[in-house]
Amino acid sequence: MRQRNPWRLATLYLPLAGFLAFTLFPIYWTLATSLQSEMAVARLPIHLIPRELTLENYRALWSFTRFDRFFLNSLLVAGTTTLLTLAITTLSGYALSRFRFKGKTFIFFSILAIQMIPLVMIVIPLFEIFIALGLARSRLALVGTYTTFMITFCTLLMKGFMDAIPAEIDEMAMIDGCSRLGALFRTVLPTIKPGLVATGIFAFIYAWNELIFAVMFLNSEELMTLPVGLYSLVGQFVIKWTDIATGSIIAVLPPLLLFAYIQRYLVQGLASGAVKG
Amino acid sequence: MRCHLRIPPRLVPYLLLAPALGFIVLFILYPLGLNLYTSFQHRVFTEPTGNRFVGIANYLAVAKDPTFWLVLRQSAVWVVGSLAFQFILGLALALLLNERFPARGLYRSLILSPWAISGVIIAIMWKWMYNPQVGVLNEILVRLGLVGHRLAFLADPSTSLPAVILTNIWRGTPFFAVMLLAALQAVPAALYEAAAMDGAGTWRRFLHVTLPSILPMVFAALLLRTIWIFNDVDLIFVMTDGGPVRASETLATFLYKKASRDLDFGMGSALAMVMFAILMTITAFYYRAFRRSDRIL
Numbered sequence: 001m002r003q004r005n006p007w008r009l010a011t012l013y014l015p016l017a018g019f020l021a022f023t024l025f026p027i028y029w030t031l032a033t034s035l036q037s038e039m040a041v042a043r044l045p046i047h048l049i050p051r052e053l054t055l056e057n058y059r060a061l062w063s064f065t066r067f068d069r070f071f072l073n074s075l076l077v078a079g080t081t082t083l084l085t086l087a088i089t090t091l092s093g094y095a096l097s098r099f100r101f102k103g104k105t106f107i108f109f110s111i112l113a114i115q116m117i118p119l120v121m122i123v124i125p126l127f128e129i130f131i132a133l134g135l136a137r138s139r140l141a142l143v144g145t146y147t148t149f150m151i152t153f154c155t156l157l158m159k160g161f162m163d164a165i166p167a168e169i170d171e172m173a174m175i176d177g178c179s180r181l182g183a184l185f186r187t188v189l190p191t192i193k194p195g196l197v198a199t200g201i202f203a204f205i206y207a208w209n210e211l212i213f214a215v216m217f218l219n220s221e222e223l224m225t226l227p228v229g230l231y232s233l234v235g236q237f238v239i240k241w242t243d244i245a246t247g248s249i250i251a252v253l254p255p256l257l258l259f260a261y262i263q264r265y266l267v268q269g270l271a272s273g274a275v276k277g
Numbered sequence: 278m279r280c281h282l283r284i285p286p287r288l289v290p291y292l293l294l295a296p297a298l299g300f301i302v303l304f305i306l307y308p309l310g311l312n313l314y315t316s317f318q319h320r321v322f323t324e325p326t327g328n329r330f331v332g333i334a335n336y337l338a339v340a341k342d343p344t345f346w347l348v349l350r351q352s353a354v355w356v357v358g359s360l361a362f363q364f365i366l367g368l369a370l371a372l373l374l375n376e377r378f379p380a381r382g383l384y385r386s387l388i389l390s391p392w393a394i395s396g397v398i399i400a401i402m403w404k405w406m407y408n409p410q411v412g413v414l415n416e417i418l419v420r421l422g423l424v425g426h427r428l429a430f431l432a433d434p435s436t437s438l439p440a441v442i443l444t445n446i447w448r449g450t451p452f453f454a455v456m457l458l459a460a461l462q463a464v465p466a467a468l469y470e471a472a473a474m475d476g477a478g479t480w481r482r483f484l485h486v487t488l489p490s491i492l493p494m495v496f497a498a499l500l501l502r503t504i505w506i507f508n509d510v511d512l513i514f515v516m517t518d519g520g521p522v523r524a525s526e527t528l529a530t531f532l533y534k535k536a537s538r539d540l541d542f543g544m545g546s547a548l549a550m551v552m553f554a555i556l557m558t559i560t561a562f563y564y565r566a567f568r569r570s571d572r573i574l
Contacts, residue, residue: 016373016384019366023388023451026402029413033405046416092297099290107294114305116501118508118556120529121549124536125308125315148304151297180289209395211511216537227397231515234401241405248398259393260386 027252033245034058041242057246066221067247070229074208074251077139077225081146081207082200085154088147089199093158094184098167115152123216130217141217142225146207154199157265161195162188198265205255226251315546322540335547344523344531345548352527354438355513356506359445363502366446367453374454375461389451396448396511403444404516407431434524437517441525444512449505453498460494461487496567503559507552528552 033041035053061067095101096108130141169191173183189196211227218224224232230251233244284292319331339345374385391399406414409429418424430440464487472482510533513519519526519534532552535545 012373012376012378015369016378019370019373019388020384022447023391026399026406026447027390027394029406030398030402042411044411046411046413048413048416088296088300091293095290095293099293101287101290104290107298111301114301116504116560117305117309118504118529118552120508120510120533121312121553122305122308123533124542124545124549125311126304127536128311128315128542129304129308144300144304148300151300155297205393209393209397211395211397212514212533227395230401231397234404234515241408244401245405248401252394252398255393255395256390259390263386263389 030245030248033242034249036242038240038242057242058250061243061246061250065243065247066224067229067250069222070224070226071250073139073223074226077142077146078204078207080143081150082204084143084147085150085203086196086200088151089154089158090184090189090196092151092155093162094188096155096159097162098170111152111155119149120212123213126213127216137217137219137223139218139223139225142207142210142214145213145217146203146210150203150206154203157199157202158192158195161192161199164195165191195265198262201258201262202265205258208251208255312546312549315542316550318543318546320541320543320546322542331543335543336551338544339547339551344526345528347523348526348528348531351438351523351525352507352529355442355445355527356503358439358442359449359506360499360502362442362446363449363453364499366450367498368457370450370454371457371461374458385455389455391448391450392452394448396509397515399444399448400512400515403440403447404431407440407516431517432521434521437521438525441513441516444516445506445509448512449502453502456494456498457491460491464490492570493567496563496570500560500563503563504556507556507559528555 032050034057035055036050037052037054037056040050040052096104126145127136130136130138130144133141135141135144165188169187170180170183173187174180178186208225209227210225211231214225214228215231218228221229221232226247230244230247233239233247316335317330317332318328319334320328370388374381374388378384406412407430409415409427409432412427412430414430415424415427419427428436430436468486468490469482472486477485507527508529510529513525513527513530514533517525519530528548529552532545532548535541535548539545
């Protein structure tokens with residue numbers, strides 16, 4: 001249906017531009033702040049387009065703060081969470097996709113329902129469980145927590161990806177002498193590789209960004225992940241906004257780049273009941 | 278020749294599910310049970326020998342605490358304020374995204390970017406923009422002549438909660454839009470054609486074709502978002518820490534601070550159970566409203 005151009009401009013392009021400006025401005029402003037000196041951002045009047053740009057903040061952040069440590073911790077926690085989540089949900093997704101067994105419907109709906117349990121509720125008991133396991137105040141506690149929270153979402157994603165390929169390819173592999181697991185690893189996984197990558201990225205982004213459990217579980221600077229490190233910087237008496245903006249930009253790059261790759265799977269996952277806000 | 282461990286085929290799916298279910302039981306379901314148990318105890322982390330069973334004393338203490346009722350009201354404002362705008366803007370954005378225009382894929386990527394940004398960084402970005410001395414928001418408002426002097430949005434009790442709500446709207450709108458977009462794209466084109474044939478205009482088509490078709494997704498999205506927003510801690514925690522003088526404290530931040538700062542696990546667990554009960558009630562309410570609307574439309 002073709003409509004007149006001024007009408008289309010007013011009802012489509014202007015609102016689209018408005019939404020885009022609203023969404024991107026905070027990100028632009030943080031980036032602009034990170035590229036100016038501390039003096040420049042504290043001076044009035046404020047220029048919406050910065051006058052002098054410098055990369056000094058980026059150099060200083062790596063040399064004078066524990067930011068490299070935070071970055072490494074985040075990489076470690078998010079990386080381990082990703083691998084563990086993939087290993088576990090490959091198996092669980094396969095079970096739900098390929099087998100008929102007693103209790104399947106119950107397990108499937110339980111996994112759907114568990115996504116809705118408010119996680120802030122279990123901060124306290126989880127912390128006590130990790131004390132009992134001797135893991136409180138450790139990165140391993142975070143990995144265990146994040147993996148568990150991603151299992152429901154990623155199982156449903158994996159099931160969706162596996163459902164999309166015909167079960168005959170497993171059967172053919174098994175006729176050729178593969179075991180069940182052999183069929184999974186030699187034929188199913190290679191076929192759904194893009195889906196596997198997407199699932200891993202979801203787990204990675206979640207673990208990379210999480211703050212609330214990390215603040216509760218980690219208390220030494222040595223172990224802090226990026227969100228906790230950034231949080232500790234905003235909590236200080238004198239806030240160095242250029243440092244914080246710079247740290248934020250560095251921390252936000254990996255998930256943003258990965259997200260650009262997987263965003264279409266987000267929509268696809270929604271259709272199969274996997275939800276992650 | 279390779280050797281295979283002989284596993285009865287009947288057991289295979291259960292074994293495949295075992296690790297996933299093991300993690301869920303150990304780190305979600307068991308803690309939930311433990312939470313219920315702890316809520317009936319006096320249990321403060323800093324007094325390791327003081328643990329004892331106290332019955333419903335924690336629940337009574339919660340009910341008698343005026344702060345609880347204050348943060349409950351503020352939670353309602355936080356949820357309704359965030360949700361209403363996220364929904365209206367999200368629906369508008371979804372309808373726009375459902376149109377055909379150049380570079381739609383790129384546009385969708387950019388518009389969804391808040392989803393991938395950590396709550397703490399979103400909080401930092403906005404806290405910096407709200408800065409009373411050199412914040413860019415004040416600069417824009419002053420230049421447009423909307424305010425006479427610079428405002429301390431987050432430090433003023435009358436504006437701190439609305440200011441954090443605006444940040445939450447920024448954060449949640451794009452994802453809301455994508456959920457609704459998924460529903461919009463599933464509406465059969467034939468329905469629109471039939472409506473157009475009957476002479477229905479844009480507005481009537483929206484009301485009689487689009488809305489009934491996406492209604493189940495609208496309810497699901499509203500319910501999920503209610504739960505998420507109700508439990509959301511990070512934005513408020515970083516931007517205002519619930520302040521000033523609890524003006525932006527919600528039930529979730531109140532509970533979280535009871536746990537992480539006061540280390541009062543008994544009271545915290547009782548609060549968590551109360552939150553759970555409230556969420557159950559809300560879920561039941563949504564479900565009934567959904568059933569009813571299904572009959573009407």
